[in-house]
Structure formats: structure tokens, C-alpha cells
Amino acid sequence: MTRPLAILFAWTMALGAALFLLAPLMVIAAASFSPTPVFDLPVGGASLRWYARIGQMDGFWPALSLSLQIAALSTALALALGTLAAIAIAQGRLPGAEAIGTFLVSPLMMPGLVLGIALLQYFRAMGFSAAWSALLLAHLVVTLPYVARTMIAGLSRFDFTLVEAARTLGCTYPGAILKVMVPALAPSFLTAGLFAFLASFDNYPVSIFLTDVRTKTLPIKMLQYIEEAPDPTLAALSTLILGATVILLVASDRLVGLHRMAGTGQ
Amino acid sequence: MSQEPIDAASHLVVRQASKRYGATTVLDRVDLAIRRGELVTLLGPSGCGKTTLLRLIAGLALPDAGTVAIAGRDVTRVPPHRRNVGVVFQNYALFPHLSVAGNVAFGLTVRRRPKADIARAVDKALALVHLDHLAARPISALSGGQQQRVALARALAVEPDVLLFDEALSALDRKLREEMQGEMRRILRDINATAIFVTHDQDEALTMSDRVAVMNGGRIEQLAEPRLIYQRPASLFTLNFVGLSTRISGTVVACDGGIVQVDTKVGRLAATGRFLAGSQVVVATRPEHLRPAAGATGNAVSGRVRAVVFQGSRSLVEVGAGGETLLAELPGQEAALLAPDAEIRLAWPVSETFAFPAPEMAA
Ligand SMILES: Nc1ncnc2c1ncn2[C@@H]1O[C@H](COP(=O)(O)OP(=O)(O)OP(=O)(O)O)[C@@H](O)[C@H]1O
Ligand SMILES: [Mg+2]
Numbered sequence: 060m061t062r063p064l065a066i067l068f069a070w071t072m073a074l075g076a077a078l079f080l081l082a083p084l085m086v087i088a089a090a091s092f093s094p095t096p097v098f099d100l101p102v103g104g105a106s107l108r109w110y111a112r113i114g115q116m117d118g119f120w121p122a123l124s125l126s127l128q129i130a131a132l133s134t135a136l137a138l139a140l141g142t143l144a145a146i147a148i149a150q151g152r153l154p155g156a157e158a159i160g161t162f163l164v165s166p167l168m169m170p171g172l173v174l175g176i177a178l179l180q181y182f183r184a185m186g187f188s189a190a191w192s193a194l195l196l197a198h199l200v201v202t203l204p205y206v207a208r209t210m211i212a213g214l215s216r217f218d219f220t221l222v223e224a225a226r227t228l229g230c231t232y233p234g235a236i237l238k239v240m241v242p243a244l245a246p247s248f249l250t251a252g253l254f255a256f257l258a259s260f261d262n263y264p265v266s267i268f269l270t271d272v273r274t275k276t277l278p279i280k281m282l283q284y285i286e287e288a289p290d291p292t293l294a295a296l297s298t299l300i301l302g303a304t305v306i307l308l309v310a311s312d313r314l315v316g317l318h319r320m321a322g323t324g325q
Numbered sequence: 326m327s328q329e330p331i332d333a334a335s336h337l338v339v340r341q342a343s344k345r346y347g348a349t350t351v352l353d354r355v356d357l358a359i360r361r362g363e364l365v366t367l368l369g370p371s372g373c374g375k376t377t378l379l380r381l382i383a384g385l386a387l388p389d390a391g392t393v394a395i396a397g398r399d400v401t402r403v404p405p406h407r408r409n410v411g412v413v414f415q416n417y418a419l420f421p422h423l424s425v426a427g428n429v430a431f432g433l434t435v436r437r438r439p440k441a442d443i444a445r446a447v448d449k450a451l452a453l454v455h456l457d458h459l460a461a462r463p464i465s466a467l468s469g470g471q472q473q474r475v476a477l478a479r480a481l482a483v484e485p486d487v488l489l490f491d492e493a494l495s496a497l498d499r500k501l502r503e504e505m506q507g508e509m510r511r512i513l514r515d516i517n518a519t520a521i522f523v524t525h526d527q528d529e530a531l532t533m534s535d536r537v538a539v540m541n542g543g544r545i546e547q548l549a550e551p552r553l554i555y556q557r558p559a560s561l562f563t564l565n566f567v568g569l570s571t572r573i574s575g576t577v578v579a580c581d582g583g584i585v586q587v588d589t590k591v592g593r594l595a596a597t598g599r600f601l602a603g604s605q606v607v608v609a610t611r612p613e614h615l616r617p618a619a620g621a622t623g624n625a626v627s628g629r630v631r632a633v634v635f636q637g638s639r640s641l642v643e644v645g646a647g648g649e650t651l652l653a654e655l656p657g658q659e660a661a662l663l664a665p666d667a668e669i670r671l672a673w674p675v676s677e678t679f680a681f682p683a684p685e686m687a688a
Contacts, residue, residue, distance in 0.1 A: 218416065218418065220414050220416065220418040221418050221420060223385050223405075223412075223414075223418070224412065224414060224418035224419075224420075225420075225431070225435075226384075226385065226404075226405040226406050227383050227384075227385070227405050227406075227408075227410060227411065227412045227480075228406075228411075228431050228432035228435060228479070228480075228483060229406045229432050229435040229436050229483065230406055230435050231404070231406055232404075234406075234435070238431075238435070239420055242420075242422040243420070243421060243422055245422070
């Protein structure tokens, strides 16, 4: 194949893949503006009526608030614990550091359903029945691997001569850590937090085993709702969540640069 | 051999500094005295302790014994942030989250200088390294040579008493390195900085420095001007490490007035040195002293041409004689006439021939 043809081919494939990935999202977004109560494309004029109905959904606000609480808290805890663990592991003086690192990350490779059932059994056996706390603990198990993985990678790439350079330039040791190590790890920190938060916020398979009648997270509530009354309200809600995620990503990109977050840049 | 008198005018003085890591002695009673504004290179093989010595001077490591003094002040126990020693690290260690200007301003910001002063100092430092046009760039968007200059500007901006360079040029390609050598020399002269430059590139050491310290196994073998290091090496190690040489081992048969007569496999040779008769020695000279000659005075050896290595205006001729190898550097036209395996007689003056104690046989 000649070079221009190859380039054309590559671009076609890339665009095709992007389209394939984005098409469902675009359809959902389009359907959310549908004027009729079926999932339909808004051909005869757009309407915002489904957006107005989101707030009136039965049990929407408690579910949203629960999901946000659990996601925020589990992310914060995972960031603290995961970072400390990553420091211990990345410094390499811990015997079996690598095994511990793999162990911390292992829940990522486990199907959520298995994790959910296992945690349910475990909490039952312990006689632990508070749904809220059980959810938080379970989500900590879900979010910790994201933080541990990202922070271990970030720290292992961190060049400790930067700290020495800062010291020769007039920083005390704690000052050098604060001025050099913390900002250099900020992208990792942000990435870890972002992934952890999203992983918790849209987790369904683990949460489903640990909720009770009063304690339902948003994804569970949404699935329940679609079984009861499938109308474009859910499409509207999904579009809002999508929008919020995009805003979050763009803000992070502005802050530290997505290429640095993805670890692909220099 | 490094027992230089330590004069009061010295700006940086390291005295009897030792450092061990576990069972290995990395620095062994090192003495080093450097005048203000002088550029000294530390030249030595990998692992001889160059970086460790710099770290002691910068305060990033503590000596087990000995002292470090800067401008008459004993700083042995002073932490790095209160030493005012600038370091340019081998990998530059630039702060990735700051721009070029941010990196250069770092030391001044830490010192809480007024904003206007910082801006002025940053401009000045960047102008010195010809990077004023890149102040706003992120570090990741710089070439290796530019990063190196930012690292230099960052170290210069705080006006350090002493500047240390750890193989600062080794990551650059040859052409850029040579350019930077000249630049650095100019900049260091301009600001009259006392500087130590670590390298294991002998050309860099010889061209850049006021004096060269040849290090080996945690000791400084010789500290002298580049010309002396090359022409009057104090030890076999220095002779080997810096430049090319012909080395022939033999036994001293007579010693008279600083000239020894040595019996070797290629006949009797005379050399400067003082040894007892019967000592095992190595007789050495530099390639440029060897000349094709019929019946010259001084040392002369006949042999056969083994190889001629073309090096531009001059050629290096390898001559085999009685199991030994002689290296002669000859002008291109002269060398061009030499056919491989041709008979040749080489002669060189006794005054350029040196005898060193033979290295002890490995037990
Ligand atoms: N922190 C340390 N712990 C243990 N050994 C060390 C440490 N730092 C250096 N060494 C050892 O000390 C010796 C000298 O190291 P140093 O880094 O000073 O060598 P160098 O002359 O700078 O070598 P190079 O040219 O390769 O940079 C080496 O054998 C090294 O393994
Ligand atoms: Mg080194």
C-alpha cells in the first residue's frame, strides 16, 4: 500500500472507531430532547420536558445524594490510603513490595458480581448490616485499586533528584517535598481521584448486593426506574451525567493536561 | 600524591574526607583545594567516587571523616539549603511542573526575594545562557541542550559560592557538547565562579579546566594543570587514563642523577625517574615524541609496522617490536609512505621518557 493510502486507511479506521464508541451517547443525548414519551429521535421539534421531570422522579434526590456521598468519601479515603501505600511500595525498601502492589490492584481484575457476592457474604457473616457503611467499605475496595495503580506508577516515575535539586536551591527537606514532589504528583493524584470517583459513582454490580429499600445508589435507582416507566427522563439524566463528566475532564485537562494524566506525555 | 599545600586563599577546601557505604570505601581521605574563580574537573572511571565527592560538597551526603570548608567557613555539618552551592545534575533535574522562567526563579522564590528582583535576576540568568526567548516555555518542550542551559541558569540565578556540575554535558551529542564547553567556560569566567566539573571524558577535562583532578578508587591521584597531567603524569593510572602512550615493562639496571637505565624486551632504554637497581618498572612516553630515525640519540627501537590509523592531519602508527607495542603519532604524509609490515626504526628523547613502578601482580 502506498503511504497516502495507508494514512487514509488509518484515519478512516480511527474515525470509524470513534463514531462507533460515541454513537450510543449521541443517540441518548438526542433522545433526551424527544417531545414524545418513547425513546425516539426528536424529529418533530425538541423539548426539554424530560429534563424538567428528572427532579420529580420517585426517590431521585436521595439516590443522587447517596451516590455522591459514597463516591466522594470512598475516593477521599482511597486517595489517602492508596497514596501512603504507594509511597511505601515505590520506595522499594519494603520486603515483597511488588506482591503487595499486585494484591492492592487485584480487585480491578475481579468481576464486580463476584466481589459483590463475596462482600455480602462477608458482611453477613460478621453481622454487619448497616447498608450505608457496607456500601462505603465496598466502594473503598472498588476505588482503592485505581488510586494504588496510578500513584505507584506516578511515584515510580518520580525522580528523587528533583528533591535534592530543590534542597541545593535553598529548600529545607520538608519544603522540597512540598514544593517539588507534591506538584509533580498532582496529575497522578487528580487522575487517581477522577477514576476512583467515576468508578464508584457508576458502580452497579457491587452495589446491588449491598443496598436495601431505603439505601439505593443512583445507577440502581435508574435501572429500577427503566423497568417501571421507560420514558426519556432517563435519557435526560444520562445526558446530564455525561455533560458533568465532560466538564470534569475538561477542567482537569486545563489544570494539568490530559496527556500527563494518561501518562503518555513526557 | 595529592598532598598539595592548602593555602589560605583557597575558596573551597576538602580535607581528608572519607566516605564508606557498608563495606566499600567510596572516598578515601580526599584532599582538594580550589581557588576562587577556578574551574577544576574531576576525571576518573565510573564508580571512582566523583559523584559522591560532589554530594559531600553540596551537603547532600555527610562525610564519615574529614571536613568541607567554603570561603573559610566549615560547612561539614551545614545542610544543603544553607550552603549556597549550586548543582547542575547529570539528568538536569528540572522541575516539570514549572516553566523555564519558573525553574530559574525557584531558588529566589524560596529565598522570598521581592518580585521585581526575581524577574530581573531571571532575565539576567536566561540572557547569560542565551535563552531569554524561551522563558515561558514548559520544560517538556525543550531540547537536551536547552534543558542543560536552563539547569545552568537555575543554578546561576541564586549566585552560588560554588558551582558543581555532575557530567552535565554527557547527554549531549558531540557537536553540541563542544559548543556548550565553550559557552560554560565563558559564563563561568564572566561570573568568576568557583566550579567543579565532573566528567569521564578526558578531552572535556583537558580543554575546559584550569586544573584537572584525576580520581581513582576513591582517591585523587593527581591534581594539576591539564598540560602537566598530560605531559608529566604522576602515576601509571593517570598516564593510562589520559591520552595514549607507549608502555614497555622492564628491570632497572642502573640509576644516575634521576635517569634510570632499564633493560626491556626491546633493548636498553633510558628514562627519567629514581629507582633502585633491580626494580620492576614501566617505561612510558607519549606518541607524539616518537619519530622515524636512522641513528638518533636517545631511545631507539626497531620494529615492524602493524597498523596505520588515519586521523585526519595526523596518523597513529602501531609498531610491533619484541612482543611490545609502540605508538607513534606521525604527520599524514609521513605515515602514508608506511606499508604494513615495513621495517621501521623509532627514536624519542630521554627527557620525554618516564619510569613508573610496575603495577603489583594481582595475587
Ligand atoms: N547510596 C549509596 N549506597 C551504596 N553505595 C553507593 C551509594 N552511592 C554510591 N555508592 C557506591 O560508591 C561508589 C562510587 O559512586 P559514585 O556515584 O561516586 O561514582 P562516580 O565516580 O560518580 O561514577 P560514575 O562515573 O559512574 O557516575 C560506587 O561503587 C557506588 O556503587
Ligand atoms: Mg557519577
